[in-house]
Amino acid sequence: MAAGGGGELHVVMFPFLAFGHISPFAQLALKIVGVGGVRVTFLSAVANVSRVEAMLGGVAVAAVVALHLPRVPGLPEGAESTADVSPDGVELIRIAVDGTRPQVASLLAYLRPDVVLFDFATLWVADVAAPLNVKAVHFSVVSAVCGAYLMSVG
Template structure:
């Protein structure tokens, strides 16, 4: 009987997408779907981005809470910028540095809430360890399909990529176990 009761228990789920609208919207759709199932959602992002998102449907507004975390200033990141849509690609690393500095306020929020699950994007490499330390279940939600993830490789490969020459992305990855000619062209790596 206790097992059945747990199965129908409503959860408090925190959602933390990367600061790009191509990520916000799938995370918001997922949040709305989970709220329709009766789960409470804390959608966490920066104030400006939360303001830009569509309003939550009235029937779900009691279950979805927007949690603003002010983006810390970072040298090189223009003031008031909170998403990739406001930046040329060459400045995105500064946005990533500011996003990484959200770790302390996000950790504080998680410590002081009753979150059961945390759904996060690919950028906060530090977040699964924080969730584990706090006893919160976490899951990576990818907006990319399986073929893209296969090409990018394991999380270890992705973390090492910053130390590799861009030309390494112009050949078929060594972990692809079948014949393929799918690889980036150098101009795609440089300009995207």
């Protein structure tokens, strides 16, 4: 499982800033690096880096890159995941995540990964990845049954 030139496959992962999303992405990262020939770069907010690194267990082929969230009116100072806000603040976290688009675009251009895995809240990652010829894959942490139900009642 290696990139086109026979080297290692480089995967960037960008989950939503909720630990119910970050954890499954980290579990997937551990599974794919365990296959061998795969390197993962994980994107998360500054305040989450140490927790994500702990989830990855110091795996040498996984790195965590800090994103700097922009200030969003109403979002408490230092809030960088849904764990830091009330349920009403989750939308403000999503707005802050949208504000990382220029950082993510620059990182993808610099890192030149083979593929980027993104979450439900960052569908724009596919638009950023396309001109760079980086494959973009939506990784859903929600089960297919739950997703089908939500789509049918929406």
